[in-house]
Amino acid sequence: MTSHLALTLAQSGSQWIDFNVGLLAERFWANTVDGLAYGSIYALVALGYTLVYGVLRLINFAHSEVFVVGAFGAYFTFVGLGYKPGPTLASGLGPLIANLVLAGAVAMIAAGLIALLLERVAYRPLRRRNAPRLVFLITAIGASFAIQQGFYLWRGANPEPAIRLVRPEAVFDIAGTRITNIQIVVFVASVVLLIVADRFVGQTRLGRGIRAVAQDPDTAALMGVNKERVIMLTFVIGGALAGAAALFYVMMIPQGVLYNGGFLLGIKAFTAAVLGGIGNLRGALLGGLLLGVVENYGQTLFGGEWRDVVAFVLLIGILMVRPTGILGESLGRARV
Amino acid sequence: MSAEVTTRTQASEGTRQPFGQRVRDWWNSRSRLEQWLMIIPVVVLVYLLPVMNFFPLSTEPWTDYELALFNAARLGLIALGLNVVLGQAGLLDLGYVGFFAVGAYVAAIMTSRDSFLTDPRYSWVVVVPVAIAITMVSGVVIGTPTLRLRGDYLAIVTLGFGEMVRLLADNLEPLRGNRGFQDVGGPPGTYANGSPIFTQGDGKPWYWLTVTFIIVILLLIGNLERSRVGRAWVAIREDEDVAEIMGVPTFRFKVWAFVIGAGIGGLSGVLYAGQVGFVNNQRFDVVTSILFVAAVVLGGSGNKLGVLLGALVISYLPDRFQLAPEYRFLIFGIALIVLMIFRPQGLLGARQRLLARGRQAYQRLVGKPEPVATESALIDSGKGTNA
Numbered sequence: 001m002t003s004h005l006a007l008t009l010a011q012s013g014s015q016w017i018d019f020n021v022g023l024l025a026e027r028f029w030a031n032t033v034d035g036l037a038y039g040s041i042y043a044l045v046a047l048g049y050t051l052v053y054g055v056l057r058l059i060n061f062a063h064s065e066v067f068v069v070g071a072f073g074a075y076f077t078f079v080g081l082g083y084k085p086g087p088t089l090a091s092g093l094g095p096l097i098a099n100l101v102l103a104g105a106v107a108m109i110a111a112g113l114i115a116l117l118l119e120r121v122a123y124r125p126l127r128r129r130n131a132p133r134l135v136f137l138i139t140a141i142g143a144s145f146a147i148q149q150g151f152y153l154w155r156g157a158n159p160e161p162a163i164r165l166v167r168p169e170a171v172f173d174i175a176g177t178r179i180t181n182i183q184i185v186v187f188v189a190s191v192v193l194l195i196v197a198d199r200f201v202g203q204t205r206l207g208r209g210i211r212a213v214a215q216d217p218d219t220a221a222l223m224g225v226n227k228e229r230v231i232m233l234t235f236v237i238g239g240a241l242a243g244a245a246a247l248f249y250v251m252m253i254p255q256g257v258l259y260n261g262g263f264l265l266g267i268k269a270f271t272a273a274v275l276g277g278i279g280n281l282r283g284a285l286l287g288g289l290l291l292g293v294v295e296n297y298g299q300t301l302f303g304g305e306w307r308d309v310v311a312f313v314l315l316i317g318i319l320m321v322r323p324t325g326i327l328g329e330s331l332g333r334a335r336v
Numbered sequence: 337m338s339a340e341v342t343t344r345t346q347a348s349e350g351t352r353q354p355f356g357q358r359v360r361d362w363w364n365s366r367s368r369l370e371q372w373l374m375i376i377p378v379v380v381l382v383y384l385l386p387v388m389n390f391f392p393l394s395t396e397p398w399t400d401y402e403l404a405l406f407n408a409a410r411l412g413l414i415a416l417g418l419n420v421v422l423g424q425a426g427l428l429d430l431g432y433v434g435f436f437a438v439g440a441y442v443a444a445i446m447t448s449r450d451s452f453l454t455d456p457r458y459s460w461v462v463v464v465p466v467a468i469a470i471t472m473v474s475g476v477v478i479g480t481p482t483l484r485l486r487g488d489y490l491a492i493v494t495l496g497f498g499e500m501v502r503l504l505a506d507n508l509e510p511l512r513g514n515r516g517f518q519d520v521g522g523p524p525g526t527y528a529n530g531s532p533i534f535t536q537g538d539g540k541p542w543y544w545l546t547v548t549f550i551i552v553i554l555l556l557i558g559n560l561e562r563s564r565v566g567r568a569w570v571a572i573r574e575d576e577d578v579a580e581i582m583g584v585p586t587f588r589f590k591v592w593a594f595v596i597g598a599g600i601g602g603l604s605g606v607l608y609a610g611q612v613g614f615v616n617n618q619r620f621d622v623v624t625s626i627l628f629v630a631a632v633v634l635g636g637s638g639n640k641l642g643v644l645l646g647a648l649v650i651s652y653l654p655d656r657f658q659l660a661p662e663y664r665f666l667i668f669g670i671a672l673i674v675l676m677i678f679r680p681q682g683l684l685g686a687r688q689r690l691l692a693r694g695r696q697a698y699q700r701l702v703g704k705p706e707p708v709a710t711e712s713a714l715i716d717s718g719k720g721t722n723a
Contacts, residue, residue: 059488059492122673131680135680138676141629141669142668142669143673145669146666146672149663153662267495312499319485319489319492320485323489
């Protein structure tokens with residue numbers, strides 16, 4: 001099927017939306033690979049939404065700004081290490097990995113700390129007062145707004161010039177589809193991080209605390225779980241994963257870091273979390289990968305400017321048809 | 337907090353009450369006629385504001401004073417519309433800017449020469465009802481699927497719809513994206529010398545027009561609030577499940593709130609498009625939407641005068657004190673957090689009170705104004721569902 005179908009909405013003959021099936025067939029596997037790499041970033045950010053939602057039943061609207069803090073953290077680490085925007089410099093593999101790990105650590109710590117700060121400043125006082133959920137959401141919006149505009153005042157409306165440590169090079173070539181080194185690293189690292197997070201929540205003592213609070217906060221408190229500490233831990237884990245996602249984002253996306261770059265990504269990550277079943281850790285991975293892939297197909301099918309619309313339509317569609325997501329909400333459910 | 341509210345109500349039986357409470361009691365014990373007689377001078381004063389372009393009020397030389405007033409009034413109109421949705425029915429709509437955009441674009445398409453219509457020279461008098469009707473229809477279109485969701489899910493979905501309106505304006509060729517529509521028409525009318533009354537540079541007529549719309553809508557919404565519809569909204573806001581059990585068709589009334597709010601948003605979009613004379617995709621982003629929510633929440637959602645005050649604070653004060661736009665958003669963000677923590681009901685909170693007839697009956701029987709509670713599900717009722 002290589003014919004170019006055009007969906008003509010207007011009688012005047014002007015095409016409102018291109019509907020390019022042929023191109024999609026041509027780029028199907030390339031889109032899938034690229035979508036999986038994007039999707040793993042969504043999944044990492046989605047995990048932050050999912051964890052906080054599972055424990056507090058709260059959509060942490062400001063999580064996108066946690067991601068942005070991580071992205072700036074990674075960026076400034078690169079700058080501090082002496083990298084400059086422009087063509088990628090050739091450097092040894094050893095120092096490169098060390099630098100990436102350092103940037104990742106800085107991003108994760110910065111994002112984790114800002115998530116913790118957010119919890120302490122914006123959410124804890126409300127929890128103390130037993131405020132209704134809508135109030136939490138409005139506070140979260142305020143916090144998101146404040147952080148975003150703080151970055152705007154500091155760094156201005158133009159994105160930071162992109163610094164690329166790794167030059168994308170095709171490593172594999174499977175049936176005509178080129179898979180680059182960055183895509184492999186991002187995908188594998190994200191999946192490993194997500195598995196670690198899943199094991200942590202599922203099998204460690206602290207993770208058991210998180211699940212207990214998610215299931216029934218009062219009973220958990222009676223059983224000796226320190227609720228406040230669990231909540232802090234949840235925010236820190238979510239923030240750190242967003243920081244890791246931010247590093248991958250900075251590595252992969254050529255546009256550079258922008259003060260409001262978190263908004264769209266945050267919405268998409270939230271979509272991913274809902275898609276997989278919010279509160280469900282494995283759902284976040286599934287939803288993230290699915291969203292990344294679908295979005296790429298949509299981009300090829302309708303054209304680049306419709307990419308975000310595809311994500312929004314998916315979000316609205318899922319919430320309408322199956323608000324519990326593909327795998328269902330399960331962090332609070334008892335698991336042996 | 338709920339304990340505090342209870343003590344406050346109890347204290348009102350006793351000795352000295354807070355200032356706001358005494359003012360309200362005094363106001364409530366006036367007769368309807370006396371109230372109207374006192375409102376009239378206030379309204380006259382509001383209409384006279386644009387000619388009082390001197391020291392404590394004027395925003396000049398930084399911002400055109402009359403345009404600053406018009407912008408404040410326009411935000412007030414938007415806040416009134418959003419208040420129906422957010423304050424009355426308790427639905428957090430983060431995509432309200434979408435309705436504003438629809439109104440502005442309808443006005444642009446019907447009056448601008450850049451429009452794809454063959455003869456886009458419709459009179460403004462025709463544009464207003466058409467724009468309101470189309471925004472209301474879009475309210476039904478967006479509301480019917482989304483309003484089955486609740487709370488934060490609803491907020492996110494409306495945010496998604498708001499963004500989609502903007503993205504459609506970006507991407508659909510006939511809506512012209514960034515190039516936009518030039519020469520969007522305003523209301524008809526000329527001065528004696530033949531020059532048009534409504535021009536882009538002169539904020540005065542626009543301000544008066546907007547204030548007139550605000551007053552009309554205040555009366556209409558006030559009547560609606562005292563009717564079955566308003567009671568249903570309050571019931572839904574306070575507890576949707578209980579309202580449903582009590583026989584309120586919650587879904588239908590939620591859609592009504594959405595649609596009425598949408599219509600007012602569309603009207604303000606038309607006013608905006610007409611005054612600026614140019615519409616493109618730049619002013620309809622989420623930041624603007626959140627600004628609207630901030631105006632409502634800051635003033636006190638559920639309180640009509642409160643949200644007007646909120647709009648005034650958010651729009652006029654930064655103009656008056658020459659606050660750079662970048663700082664405004666930062667300050668509004670911080671203000672939202674601080675406000676939600678320390679005064680979640682806003683500057684003037686919503687009041688739970690007896691409805692019209694009941695109020696008079698109570699006053700005749702007891703001989704003093706009815707007690708007014710300040711509790712609300714939107715504010716702080718101590719029945720939060722969080723951990």
